[in-house]
Structure formats: C-alpha cells, structure tokens
Amino acid sequence: xxxxxxxxxxxxxxxxxxxxxxxxxxxxxxxxxxxxxxxxxxxxxxxxxxxxxxxxxxxxxxxxxxxxxxxxxxxxxxxxxxxxxxxxxxxxxxxxxxxxxxxxxxxxxxxxxxxxxxxxxxxxxxxxxxxxxxxxxxxxxxxxxxxxxxxxxxxxxxxxxxxxxxxxxxxxxxxxxxxxxxxxxxxxxxxxxxxxxxxxxxxxxxxxxxxxxxxxxxxxxxxxxxxxxxxxxxxxxxxxxxx
Amino acid sequence: xxxxxxxxxxxxxxxxxxxxxxxxxxxxxxxxxxxxxxxxxxxxxxxxxxxxxxxxxxxxxxxxxxxxxxxxxxx
Numbered sequence: 001x002x003x004x005x006x007x008x009x010x011x012x013x014x015x016x017x018x019x020x021x022x023x024x025x026x027x028x029x030x031x032x033x034x035x036x037x038x039x040x041x042x043x044x045x046x047x048x049x050x051x052x053x054x055x056x057x058x059x060x061x062x063x064x065x066x067x068x069x070x071x072x073x074x075x076x077x078x079x080x081x082x083x084x085x086x087x088x089x090x091x092x093x094x095x096x097x098x099x100x101x102x103x104x105x106x107x108x109x110x111x112x113x114x115x116x117x118x119x120x121x122x123x124x125x126x127x128x129x130x131x132x133x134x135x136x137x138x139x140x141x142x143x144x145x146x147x148x149x150x151x152x153x154x155x156x157x158x159x160x161x162x163x164x165x166x167x168x169x170x171x172x173x174x175x176x177x178x179x180x181x182x183x184x185x186x187x188x189x190x191x192x193x194x195x196x197x198x199x200x201x202x203x204x205x206x207x208x209x210x211x212x213x214x215x216x217x218x219x220x221x222x223x224x225x226x227x228x229x230x231x232x233x234x235x236x237x238x239x240x241x242x243x
Numbered sequence: 244x245x246x247x248x249x250x251x252x253x254x255x256x257x258x259x260x261x262x263x264x265x266x267x268x269x270x271x272x273x274x275x276x277x278x279x280x281x282x283x284x285x286x287x288x289x290x291x292x293x294x295x296x297x298x299x300x301x302x303x304x305x306x307x308x309x310x311x312x313x314x315x316x317x318x
Contacts, residue, residue, distance in 0.1 A: 173302075180305035181298075183312075220298075227298040 007190035011114055011183070031118070034110045038099040042092075067095060071229065078233035082240050089129070090236075093122065094229035097178065101221035104182060105214070113224075114182040116175060123175035126232050134239030145242055174231060181224050185217040253314045260307020267300030 017028035049064025057065055071091045075083050097113060104111025112118050134142040146163040147156065192213060195206035275293040279286045 173306075176306060176309055177299075177302035180309045181302060184305050184308050220301075223294055223298045227295060227302075230295060 007187045007194065010186060010190060011111070013115075030110045031112050031115055034103055034112045035100065035118070038096055038103055038112070041099050041103075042095045045095075067091075071095075074230055074233055078230060079237045079240060083233070083236055086133075086236055090229055090232055093126070093232060094225055097122070097228050098222065098225035101182060101225055102218075104186065105218055105221055111182050111186050113178055114186055116179045119179040120171065120175040122178075122228070123171040126174065126235065127171040130232075130235045130239045133236065134242075137240060138242060141242070142239070145238060170235065174228065178224050178228055181220055185213075185220055189213055189217065250314055250318070254311040257307045257311035257314060260310070261304045264301055264304025264307075267303065268297055271296040271300055 014030045015027040016030060016033060019025075019027045045060070045067075046064050049060045052058075052061070054061060068091070071094050072087060075087045075090055079086070100112045100118075103109055104113065134145065138144075146160050146167065148159055148163070151159060189210060192206045192210040196203035196210060199206070271293055275289060278289050
C-alpha cells in the first residue's frame, strides 16, 4: 500500500544526448530540452502574433501585444525613457522565465528554473550587465550609488559598506528567490502527492489541498517572472538614474 | 550526537525563517486590505505593489528553506 515517493527525484537531470567536448560535459539534458522548448514557444508566440498585423487583433496578436505592453509599461514606469534601449533584454528575460515556470507546471515535464545554475546564470547576466551599463554611463560617478546623499560623514563609514554589500549580494538574492520558490513549490506538490498516494481513501484531503497548491504555484510561477523582471528594471534604474 | 542527527536538527531550525515570512505576508495583505477599505478606487494602483511585496516577503522564508536543503544535502 505504501508507495515510496521521492519529492526531490523530479529535479534529477538526465542526459538525453551524452556529449563530451575536451573533458567538459556538454550533454543535451532534459533541462536543456525544456529551455529549448521555452525559447521556441516564446519565439513562436511573438512571430505568429506579429505576422499578420490587423487593426482588430486576433487571439495570437492580442496575446503578443499584451505581453509587449505589459513589459513596456514596466520598463517605462520603473526605468524611465532612458531605459527604453534595454526593453528587449527585459522582455526576453521576462518571457523566458515565465514560459520556463509555466512549462515546469506541466505534469512530468521539468522545472528548469528549479536549478540554481540556470537562475544564477540569469542573475549574473543582469548583475554584470547593470554594472557595465552604470560604469559606461557615469564612469567614476557610478560609485555615488554607494554614497547616500545628505548623510553625516560618521554615518557614511557604516552606510557605505552596507550599500556595497547589498549591491554585491544582488545576484544571489535574485537567483535564490526564483530558484527557491520553484524548488519549494514543486517539492511541496510532490510531498502532498505522496501523502495522497500513501494513506488510501483519506488521501482525498491531501489531494484537495494539492489542487489548491497547483493554483498557488501557477500564481507563483507568473509572479516570480514578474518579480525577476521588475527587479531587473529597478537595478537598471539605479545604474541609469543613480537614485 | 552524531552528524546526521545534528543535520536534522539544523534543517528543522532553518525552518524558523518561516516565522518572518508569515509575519511579512500578513503585513503586506493587511496593508492592502486597509488601503483598499479606505480608498476602493486605489485598488488597481496598489494591488501590483501588494503582489510584489508578497513575492519578496515569501522569498525570505524560502531562503531558510534553501539553507535547510544545503544542510541536508550538501554538507
């Protein structure tokens, strides 16, 4: 009767096409497959959505337009007009994470964003990119970001290291937030699934909870993509507008 | 006490982080309800911020979970 369920087994990476180049394992894994699918779906949505541009949009076109306007609005309000050149970056980031999260919610697929290496790579790109943008835009003045205005010099001795530290841990908080949300959500679903499977007839209760949890996880999947994108916008705004 | 039981205790202790996350999420939504009750017209403006705050507050609890996983599976 007792069915053994390993809640963490769903995060196992399988090599679909083993491939070694110069001693480095570059196998095509199930995570890579899901990332490819996510990129293909985003591309398909935007390409199909903009292929026939009607004045009264159809389903695909309005979906593409809605996502465009959503991100455009986010960039406009948070970064301002100077941030417009980074709109493609934020849009790509948002759509990729959104689709990766939603694809992870499909049963028996794979949640790519539950791998810290994926989210950390994204966050590192954001962090390094934002720093470079700030330095290119403001040069040495960029360091003013770490010095709050109108603060006594004595307090600066404490505040500057804190600001510097909080700037440097950004890639970690950004990546761990996304990774931990998806990991915890999927683990929780598997644990409640394990309850439902192992206690027989009374398993209907954990099953009911699980259905509600799936709804919560869909919300979290969209919300975390939004949070990642909006934090990217805020960091960009820091680098471009210097507070 | 051997290492594995110490690990279990440590992972359990890491879950105390959820206290803060719970308080934070409660605060966020109580503030949302307060502001919407005072000015229902502002709902559209404050709701995105509420969900942003919810996601950020929830994430702090999950950092504790990440630590629990680190303790259990990495060390």
